Amino acid sequence: MFDALSGLPEQCIRAWELGMALTVSARAEIRQVMVTGLGGSAIGGDLLRIFAGKRLPVPVTVNRDYVLPKFVGPQTLLFATSYSGNTEETLSAYREAREKGAQIIALTTGGKLKAMAEKDGVPVITVPGGISPRAATGYLFLPTLAVLQKLGLLEPLDEQVAELSRHLQAMREQLKPETPLAENRAKQVAINFFQRIPVIWGASGTSEVVAQRWKGQVNENAKAPAYWNVFPELNHNELVGFQKPEELLRQLYIVILRDTQDHPRVQKRYAITREIMGGAVAGMDEIEATGNGDLARLYSLIYPGDYASVYLALLYGIDPGPVKVIDQLKARLA
Ligand code: PA5
Numbered sequence: 107m108f109d110a111l112s113g114l115p116e117q118c119i120r121a122w123e124l125g126m127a128l129t130v131s132a133r134a135e136i137r138q139v140m141v142t143g144l145g146g147s148a149i150g151g152d153l154l155r156i157f158a159g160k161r162l163p164v165p166v167t168v169n170r171d172y173v174l175p176k177f178v179g180p181q182t183l184l185f186a187t188s189y190s191g192n193t194e195e196t197l198s199a200y201r202e203a204r205e206k207g208a209q210i211i212a213l214t215t216g217g218k219l220k221a222m223a224e225k226d227g228v229p230v231i232t233v234p235g236g237i238s239p240r241a242a243t244g245y246l247f248l249p250t251l252a253v254l255q256k257l258g259l260l261e262p263l264d265e266q267v268a269e270l271s272r273h274l275q276a277m278r279e280q281l282k283p284e285t286p287l288a289e290n291r292a293k294q295v296a297i298n299f300f301q302r303i304p305v306i307w308g309a310s311g312t313s314e315v316v317a318q319r320w321k322g323q324v325n326e327n328a329k330a331p332a333y334w335n336v337f338p339e340l341n342h343n344e345l346v347g348f349q350k351p352e353e354l355l356r357q358l359y360i361v362i363l364r365d366t367q368d369h370p371r372v373q374k375r376y377a378i379t380r381e382i383m384g385g386a387v388a389g390m391d392e393i394e395a396t397g398n399g400d401l402a403r404l405y406s407l408i409y410p411g412d413y414a415s416v417y418l419a420l421l422y423g424i425d426p427g428p429v430k431v432i433d434q435l436k437a438r439l440a
Contacts, residue, residue, distance in 0.1 A: 107241065107327065108282075112278050112282060114243075114244055114405075114412075115271045115274035115275045117244035118244040118248055118270055118271050118405075120234070121233065121245045121247070122248045122264075122267045124232075125231060125249030125256075126252045128211070133209050134180045134181050134209070135181055136182070136209070136257070137182070138164050139154070139166045139167075139182075139183045140166070140167050140169055141154055141166075141169070141250065142168075142169040142174065142185070142186055143170070143185075143186070143188055144196060145322070145326075146240035147187045147189050147193070147196070149322065150187055150243055150247035152318065152319075153247045153315055153404065154166055154250045155315070156404065158251065158259075161261070172194070172198040173199065174206065179206050180209070182206075184210050184211070185250050186210055186211070186212045186214075187212075187213040187246055188219050189214065189235075189242055190216075190217050190239070191214040191218055191220050200222065204226060204228075211231065211250075212230045213231045213245075214230065214233070215234065238326075238429075240327070241412075243319075251267075266399040269401070269402050270397075273396070273397045273405070277396075281410060281413040291393065291410050292414040295391065295411075295417075296418040296420075298359050298388075299359055302357050302358065303358050303359070304321075304330070304331075304333070304358075305333050305361070305387075306332065306411070307336065307360060307361070308336050308362075309337050309365070309368045309369070312367070313336075313395070313407055314336040316408050317334040317335070320334065320363070320414075321333060321334040323411055323412055324418060326426075326429050327415035329424050330422065337372045338371070338372055341379060345379060356388055358387040359387065360383070360387055360391070363393050364376055364395070365394070365395035365403060365407070366394070366395070367395070376392070395407050
């Protein structure tokens with residue numbers, strides 16, 4: 107898992123090149139963009155929703171289901187994303203998208219999705235296999251940006267992608283196993299999460315996807331529970347729920363993912379929320395976004411969580427790679 111993590115800066119460049127290499131044109135005006143996928147493959151869609159949502163004149167949505175919303179049709183650009191290419195919900199959504207005449211692009215390492223798409227004459231972006239889907243966010247996200255750029259829907263992002271890769275290279279030096287605890291934020295977070303329940307808070311529309319990602323990484327890598335929520339919504343409900351039962355609350359450790367570019371009122375909420383929370387939980391920490399471009403800033407919040415979840419797995423004596431429970435469930439459904 108550490109190899110896959112440390113390869114992310116190079117993965118992002120390769121992923122971008124793979125997307126840019128695709129020959130693509132729109133059959134009809136694109137009125138909405140959708141990513142259909144599950145788990146590690148859906149997170150790429152969420153990153154697209156957050157990043158491109160601020161830039162595109164059309165909505166970007168993520169579908170995590172067997173079925174598609176009614177509005178999907180010939181004016182929908184639909185990325186069918188499955189790292190394995192064998193996730194049944196994604197295959198079902200792909201078939202429905204074909205019936206509805208959507209403009210589909212398959213993003214996968216192979217499997218049934220690639221076979222079906224090639225047979226149907228649907229463009230396929232084939233990304234390298236051999237790592238966990240959740241370690242492949244570069245492969246499952248950046249090609250979608252490249253396609254949107256090629257279709258003229260996004261401004262040129264080549265510079266942002268280069269900065270992203272450089273920024274991740276610098277970050278991996280701080281996060282890698284050889285970097286001692288005192289300078290390694292991911293190790294510090296893992297120690298604070300150990301034998302506790304991680305709670306991750308992001309900001310709606312920006313780090314919300316990152317909070318969800320951290321939760322999924324703790325679940326799948328460390329095989330432990332975790333929960334996430336977003337500002338400002340959590341100030342209207344979750345915040346009230348930190349009063350009882352006191353013993354249980356002392357098992358929670360909260361990390362806030364923040365960015366100086368978050369809405370000023372949301373930034374004010376972070377500080378007030380921390381004050382209100384007082385000593386109710388085991389502890390609270392904050393991770394601050396770094397970098398210039400939005401891509402680098404987004405990944406600067408993701409990367410520490412990826413590493414922290416693997417360090418947490420090691421603290422629990424667990425192999426972060428296999429997700430036997432998911433495999434068993436898929437086998438029982440077959
Ligand atoms: O990270 C994982 O292994 C899972 O979350 C998978 O991504 C999920 O089960 C879907 O599989 P795939 O990404 O192959 O479509």
